[in-house]
Amino acid sequence: GMMGGPPQGGFPGQGGYHGTFAAPSPAVNDPMWGYFTAIAGQDGEVDAEELQRCLTQSGFSGSYNPFSLETCRIMIAMLDRDMTGKMGFNEFKELFTALNGWKQNFMMFDQDRSGTMEPHELAQAITSMGYRLSPHAGNAIMKRYSKGGRIFFDDYVACCVKLRALTENFRKRDAMQQGTVNFQYDDFIMCTMAV
Amino acid sequence: GMMGGPPQGGFPGQGGYHGTFAAPSPAVNDPMWGYFTAIAGQDGEVDAEELQRCLTQSGFSGSYNPFSLETCRIMIAMLDRDMTGKMGFNEFKELFTALNGWKQNFMMFDQDRSGTMEPHELAQAITSMGYRLSPHAGNAIMKRYSKGGRIFFDDYVACCVKLRALTENFRKRDAMQQGTVNFQYDDFIMCTMAV
Numbered sequence: 249g250m251m252g253g254p255p256q257g258g259f260p261g262q263g264g265y266h267g268t269f270a271a272p273s274p275a276v277n278d279p280m281w282g283y284f285t286a287i288a289g290q291d292g293e294v295d296a297e298e299l300q301r302c303l304t305q306s307g308f309s310g311s312y313n314p315f316s317l318e319t320c321r322i323m324i325a326m327l328d329r330d331m332t333g334k335m336g337f338n339e340f341k342e343l344f345t346a347l348n349g350w351k352q353n354f355m356m357f358d359q360d361r362s363g364t365m366e367p368h369e370l371a372q373a374i375t376s377m378g379y380r381l382s383p384h385a386g387n388a389i390m391k392r393y394s395k396g397g398r399i400f401f402d403d404y405v406a407c408c409v410k411l412r413a414l415t416e417n418f419r420k421r422d423a424m425q426q427g428t429v430n431f432q433y434d435d436f437i438m439c440t441m442a443v
Numbered sequence: 444g445m446m447g448g449p450p451q452g453g454f455p456g457q458g459g460y461h462g463t464f465a466a467p468s469p470a471v472n473d474p475m476w477g478y479f480t481a482i483a484g485q486d487g488e489v490d491a492e493e494l495q496r497c498l499t500q501s502g503f504s505g506s507y508n509p510f511s512l513e514t515c516r517i518m519i520a521m522l523d524r525d526m527t528g529k530m531g532f533n534e535f536k537e538l539f540t541a542l543n544g545w546k547q548n549f550m551m552f553d554q555d556r557s558g559t560m561e562p563h564e565l566a567q568a569i570t571s572m573g574y575r576l577s578p579h580a581g582n583a584i585m586k587r588y589s590k591g592g593r594i595f596f597d598d599y600v601a602c603c604v605k606l607r608a609l610t611e612n613f614r615k616r617d618a619m620q621q622g623t624v625n626f627q628y629d630d631f632i633m634c635t636m637a638v
Contacts, residue, residue, distance in 0.1 A: 296590070317590075318513045325587055333586040385633035391528045392520055392637050395491075395512075407636070414635050418628055429631070433613055433622045438580035440609050440635045441602075442587050 293334035312401040326413040364398035413443040488529035507596040521608040559593035
């Protein structure tokens with residue numbers, strides 16, 4: 249049965265898995281689907297604790313320090329459009345795509361693999377991602393995300409996640425793409441407190 | 444010398460402290476000044492690591508878990524109007540006043556001293572502080588700051604700090620107190636990324 253014929257029982261677990269638990273869905277053929285379901289558990293969604301465990305166990309951070317729970321919560325909040333505090337499969341994949349991009353970007357600046365970049369490099373990294381910010385805003389961000397004069401990978405990712413989520417929230421309200429939005433207090437608090 | 448006469452040498456350290464290290468200043472008479480200078484060290488300002496150490500050593504959290512470094516950074520960011528990433532004496536006192544208020548508020552809801560409150564109690568606590576938010580905004584905040592269906596003291600304080608800082612940033616721009624602000628993208632990012 250290994251040369252292309254129909255599966256004769258398959259390897260342990262697989263037959264039972266497909267037959268008993270999973271409804272047929274296009275996601276089943278996705279290499280990340282098995283990974284996702286293993287992490288998500290019974291409720292089929294990933295919360296911050298599950299995400300932290302998964303990013304730690306998968307070795308995503310490599311030689312960098314693992315992500316703090318706080319950063320994982322920011323990641324979930326960024327993608328959690330239905331505000332359940334959890335992530336479905338599509339959001340999970342979207343997050344990994346973004347994380348891979350940010351990691352590559354970080355490693356470009358962290359040439360000596362110290363696990364940190366210099367604060368002024370954060371401003372460069374943000375610019376290289378296509379954001380156009382004033383030196384004043386860049387300075388505020390540098391101060392907020394540096395520790396002992398350095399930017400650590402975990403904080404860099406938290407910064408990228410927030411910047412992306414806040415920009416997305418702003419753009420959604422800037423229908424005419426004018427670069428200005430008239431915020432009601434309640435809406436301002438909602439879309440800034442959640443990330 | 445214990446009955447009201449002039450000090451006859453005083454207890455160890457005091458004379459030398461005033462005479463040698465501290466320049467005369469109104470702050471010297473403040474009971475918190477010695478505490479502040481001991482924490483602030485050479486540069487005379489308190490950064491997030493110093494704040495965390497001080498809040499842990501002073502036992503501020505009591506039976507609650509000590510504050511995470513992340514929450515301490517948010518506290519500094521809230522009060523750091525000159526954006527140096529550090530706090531002077533007046534900001535330090537302002538923070539302690541706010542912290543004491545939040546702690547009392549938290550303990551009112553945490554009657555069983557579990558160190559947590561329920562998510563819906565967070566919405567009540569926010570209302571009792573005078574904020575008027577919609578159920579939708581309250582819900583977003585609850586989701587963001589809860590862990591395993593509970594709100595922990597550390598996260599509660601981080602939430603209070605952010606809400607206060609964001610509201611202050613909004614008010615400053617709402618000159619006519621209309622409840623709406625027209626934000627430029629750059630300004631929006633600066634005043635939301637910094638907290």
